[in-house]
Amino acid sequence: MSLLQIRGLQKSFGGVKAVDGIDFDVAAGELLALIGPNGAGKSTTFNMVNGQLRASGGSVKLDGRELVGLKPREIWKMGVGRTFQIAETFASLTVVENVQMALISSHGKLYSLWSRAAGAYRNEALELLDQVGMKADADRPCSALAYGDVKRVELAIALANDPKLLLMDEPTAGMAPKERNDLMALTKRLVVERKLAVLFTEHSMDVVFAYADRMIVLARGRLIAAGSGEEIRNHPKVQEVYFGTGKTFEKPVAQEEVAA
Amino acid sequence: MSSFLVQLLNGLAGASSLFLVAAGLSLIFGVTRIVNFAHGSLYMLGVYIAYSMSERLAGGVGFWFSLVFSALAVGFIGALIEMVLLRRIYKAPELFQLLATFALVLVIKDGVLWIWGAEDLLGRRAPGLEGSVEILGRNFPTYDLFLIVIGPVVLALVWLLLTRTRWGTLVRAATQDREMLSALGVHQSWLITGVFALGAMLAGLGGALQLPREPANLGMDMLSIGDAFVVVVVGGMGSIPGAFVAALIIAEIKAICIWLGDVNFGPFSISFSKLTLVVEFLVMAVVLVVRPWGLFGRPQGTPRHSGAPEAPLRPAGKSLRWFAVALVAGMAVLPLLQGQFPYALVLSVDLLIAALFAASLHFIMGPGGMHSFGHAAYFGLGAYGAALLMKAAGLPMEAALILAPVVAGLGAVVFGWFSVRLSGVYLAMLTLAFGQIAWSIAFQWDDFTGGSNGLIGIWPSGWANNRTAYFYLTLVLVVVGLFALRRMLFSPFGYAMRAGRDSVLRADAIGIDVKRIQWLAFVIAGVFAGAAGALFVYSKGSISPEVLSVTKSVDGLVMVLLGGVQTLAGPIVGAVTFTWLQDTVARSTDYWRALLGGIILFLVLVFPQGLAGFIHDLVVKLKPNREAAR
Numbered sequence: 001m002s003l004l005q006i007r008g009l010q011k012s013f014g015g016v017k018a019v020d021g022i023d024f025d026v027a028a029g030e031l032l033a034l035i036g037p038n039g040a041g042k043s044t045t046f047n048m049v050n051g052q053l054r055a056s057g058g059s060v061k062l063d064g065r066e067l068v069g070l071k072p073r074e075i076w077k078m079g080v081g082r083t084f085q086i087a088e089t090f091a092s093l094t095v096v097e098n099v100q101m102a103l104i105s106s107h108g109k110l111y112s113l114w115s116r117a118a119g120a121y122r123n124e125a126l127e128l129l130d131q132v133g134m135k136a137d138a139d140r141p142c143s144a145l146a147y148g149d150v151k152r153v154e155l156a157i158a159l160a161n162d163p164k165l166l167l168m169d170e171p172t173a174g175m176a177p178k179e180r181n182d183l184m185a186l187t188k189r190l191v192v193e194r195k196l197a198v199l200f201t202e203h204s205m206d207v208v209f210a211y212a213d214r215m216i217v218l219a220r221g222r223l224i225a226a227g228s229g230e231e232i233r234n235h236p237k238v239q240e241v242y243f244g245t246g247k248t249f250e251k252p253v254a255q256e257e258v259a260a
Numbered sequence: 261m262s263s264f265l266v267q268l269l270n271g272l273a274g275a276s277s278l279f280l281v282a283a284g285l286s287l288i289f290g291v292t293r294i295v296n297f298a299h300g301s302l303y304m305l306g307v308y309i310a311y312s313m314s315e316r317l318a319g320g321v322g323f324w325f326s327l328v329f330s331a332l333a334v335g336f337i338g339a340l341i342e343m344v345l346l347r348r349i350y351k352a353p354e355l356f357q358l359l360a361t362f363a364l365v366l367v368i369k370d371g372v373l374w375i376w377g378a379e380d381l382l383g384r385r386a387p388g389l390e391g392s393v394e395i396l397g398r399n400f401p402t403y404d405l406f407l408i409v410i411g412p413v414v415l416a417l418v419w420l421l422l423t424r425t426r427w428g429t430l431v432r433a434a435t436q437d438r439e440m441l442s443a444l445g446v447h448q449s450w451l452i453t454g455v456f457a458l459g460a461m462l463a464g465l466g467g468a469l470q471l472p473r474e475p476a477n478l479g480m481d482m483l484s485i486g487d488a489f490v491v492v493v494v495g496g497m498g499s500i501p502g503a504f505v506a507a508l509i510i511a512e513i514k515a516i517c518i519w520l521g522d523v524n525f526g527p528f529s530i531s532f533s534k535l536t537l538v539v540e541f542l543v544m545a546v547v548l549v550v551r552p553w554g555l556f557g558r559p560q561g562t563p564r565h566s567g568a569p570e571a572p573l574r575p576a577g578k579s580l581r582w583f584a585v586a587l588v589a590g591m592a593v594l595p596l597l598q599g600q601f602p603y604a605l606v607l608s609v610d611l612l613i614a615a616l617f618a619a620s621l622h623f624i625m626g627p628g629g630m631h632s633f634g635h636a637a638y639f640g641l642g643a644y645g646a647a648l649l650m651k652a653a654g655l656p657m658e659a660a661l662i663l664a665p666v667v668a669g670l671g672a673v674v675f676g677w678f679s680v681r682l683s684g685v686y687l688a689m690l691t692l693a694f695g696q697i698a699w700s701i702a703f704q705w706d707d708f709t710g711g712s713n714g715l716i717g718i719w720p721s722g723w724a725n726n727r728t729a730y731f732y733l734t735l736v737l738v739v740v741g742l743f744a745l746r747r748m749l750f751s752p753f754g755y756a757m758r759a760g761r762d763s764v765l766r767a768d769a770i771g772i773d774v775k776r777i778q779w780l781a782f783v784i785a786g787v788f789a790g791a792a793g794a795l796f797v798y799s800k801g802s803i804s805p806e807v808l809s810v811t812k813s814v815d816g817l818v819m820v821l822l823g824g825v826q827t828l829a830g831p832i833v834g835a836v837t838f839t840w841l842q843d844t845v846a847r848s849t850d851y852w853r854a855l856l857g858g859i860i861l862f863l864v865l866v867f868p869q870g871l872a873g874f875i876h877d878l879v880v881k882l883k884p885n886r887e888a889a890r
């Protein structure tokens with residue numbers, strides 16, 4: 001049985017069906033890309049899986065346990081980490097403190113009133129930062145980082161409680177091509193080494209085709225295709241959704257940078 | 261039954277004036293996003309100006325002209341305030357805007373005192389409407405009937421102005437989306453000045469209309485701003501019809517309370533007429549919890565970004581530590597100088613207590629991001645708690661000092677549970693409401709709290725009952741308290757608090773229950789404020805509801821903002837500066853409020869990051885820049 005099972009999941013915002021009954025699975029050790037044009041419902045799907053939005057219908061099961069109705073922090077405790085489309089970090093903490101915060105939480109030490117937070121799990125935090133290549137910036141304020149770096153810090157935070165499933169909403173937005181590849185290579189390594197399941201969205205098709213094990217395509221809240229890179233590339237519906245006629249999969253990078 | 265109906269009519273008459281003030285406040289908030297604390301002062305000005313004019317211009321026409329003139333004059337003053345002051349601080353953090361408008365309250369109050377004096381001034385009856393008409397066998401003042409009509413008429417006029425004119429369309433657009441408006445190339449600053457003038461005019465009119473019903477007095481500003489806040493919050497910020505409906509509801513509920521009078525439920529007797537002071541705040545609390553954005557309001561977007569991001573916490577450096585030690589040591593030898601400066605010890609106790617109070621408020625306001633406008637509630641609970649534990653339960657001072665903070669903490673458990681469900685301006689208003697509720701309980705429960713007279717004869721135990729000993733007791737407890745608060749900010753809990761403030765989404769996604777963290781923070785702040793209150797009551801030997809008043813809460817805010825909300829030393833610097841200023845200025849002039857207001861305005865305009873923040877920035881600038889050296 002796969003780690004994450006999504007069945008008939010839907011969400012409507014005042015009559016508008018942002019996600020309209022979708023089914024898919026993610027297995028442990030799988031890097032699954034969820035792609036689709038702007039407004040397709042990708043972020044909404046993520047938000048339902050991690051509990052930030054309550055699904056209007058359907059079910060989300062992790063290891064057979066229902067997640068719909070649980071709070072984000074409860075879902076996080078069950079081993080689901082995430083990064084946000086617009087990076088969310090703690091601006092008034094340093095980089096390493098951001099990661100320490102997640103470690104403090106996962107060790108159940110949030111209500112400790114007297115010990116010093118600065119030294120708590122600092123080494124573990126530095127190790128995680130090392131993995132994402134941010135160790136050198138550990139003691140800088142998070143608010144001083146470039147956007148691409150913030151996204152990497154976010155990944156380190158999400159990895160702090162050793163999740164089984166990682167949700168990454170446009171993890172490489174705002175990064176230079178080289179950085180993108182580094183980050184996705186790291187993600188791929190985590191998937192292989194830790195048997196981590198990763199669900200990610202991405203507008204850069206280069207990245208998707210280079211790293212995803214499998215991909216599913218969402219358009220107007222419905223899944224229209226699933227399969228390997230080759231299958232998706234040649235899928236008529238996908239080409240129609242993306243380009244009307246369908247010529248190429250390249251998307252101008254500059255445009256994404258603006259969107260980020 | 262007929263008395264009930266007449267009471268309802270009374271309520272309608274009261275609602276009109278309330279609506280006028282609240283409508284102006286709501287309009288101004290909608291467009292500028294500034295919660296104008298000085299709105300009640302504009303109302304008060306309306307009453308006084310109408311008084312002077314109607315005394316000068318006798319006769320029927322003179323009276324009615326006075327009302328109109330008063331409204332126009334206040335509108336003009338409003339425009340002036342907007343152009344000279346507020347225009348400079350639209351980009352400043354929300355809290356600074358509040359502080360600036362509060363400074364205006366002080367300045368206007370003393371301006372009124374200077375021009376009109378401290379005596380209550382009873383205005384003329386409205387010519388032609390002096391008498392009363394018989395309704396259901398009871399006499400009902402004709403003027404009140406006129407008031408009942410005026411409310412809906414003004415509502416209709418404002419409504420027409422907003423929906424039928426181009427100017428009104430722009431105002432509504434601005435209420436919805438400021439950015440869009442500027443993108444359309446509308447000359448924003450004139451629009452805003454116009455809205456401010458209109459809002460002030462409505463307040464002035466509301467005040468002027470009140471003249472025949474109640475004498476002009478210096479307390480009108482705070483009372484009316486409290487009422488207006490409640491109406492605006494209940495109706496929904498920025499909604500004019502909301503303000504009207506809310507004014508009606510609140511005025512009617514008050515009227516019903518008066519009509520009910522004392523009611524016996526079995527052995528209990530509830531005095532509903534006494535409830536009138538609290539009931540509006542109860543209504544507001546209920547509405548905020550059930551429908552946080554008010555009856556006619558819309559959920560607000562994410563709170564506005566307020567200023568530059570805060571710098572990460574750094575443990576105190578060597579020099580700061582030594583400075584702190586030297587400061588405490590310096591204070592410890594103060595009693596030796598008693599001969600030369602007999603007043604120094606008394607003032608120092610006040611300074612220390614203020615520092616603890618301000619630090620406890622800063623705890624939730626800065627790192628916690630919760631702007632409490634009712635922090636005096638916990639100070640007062642501690643103070644009354646200590647006094648009553650001694651008077652009613654016969655406990656010695658030592659026990660009362662330990663238990664009083666617990667009492668304040670329990671209060672914070674209850675109030676905090678509701679408050680953390682809200683954020684931003686709404687949280688500020690709900691905490692204000694709780695503060696008012698605590699105040700009016702202390703004010704009205706004569707048998708238990710001594711009512712408006714308060715309690716006297718609360719002196720320390722024998723050993724501490726002299727200046728020097730009590731000073732040392734205060735010094736030790738305050739230093740311990742300040743240290744504990746600081747230590748908690750450096751603990752995992754303190755970090756979690758800041759994390760929750762920085763990003764609720766991220767915090768929730770890594771297992772932090774932000775509301776619970778905030779709740780606990782609220783309780784901790786309440787406990788320490790309560791300790792300050794308990795120390796206060798023994799230093800004075802008496803207590804009155806003053807310690808629970810809005811003014812006291814605002815004092816705390818001013819201290820924190822003065823020192824700088826983003827620095828840990830800020831509240832201490834602010835508390836000391838503020839208390840000392842208040843003390844010296846108050847002794848040298850009758851117009852200390854105006855001076856204080858002037859100083860606050862100066863500070864807001866010149867040191868928007870607070871005093872301690874300013875010093876900190878200066879030190880950073882002078883030091884070789886490490887970040888740049890990397």
Ligand SMILES: Nc1ncnc2c1ncn2[C@@H]1O[C@H](COP(=O)(O)OP(=O)(O)OP(=O)(O)O)[C@@H](O)[C@H]1O
Pocket residue numbers: 013018036037038039040041042043044045085
């Ligand atoms: N809170 C909300 N209220 C109302 N509508 C919403 C809300 N969140 C999303 N939507 C709508 O739901 C649809 C799906 O949005 P979603 O953010 O999931 O798209 P997406 O696939 O992530 O797009 P993008 O690639 O631009 O990030 C959009 O039409 C959006 O306008």
Ligand SMILES: [Mg+2]
Pocket residue numbers: 042043044085169
């Ligand atoms: Mg998205």
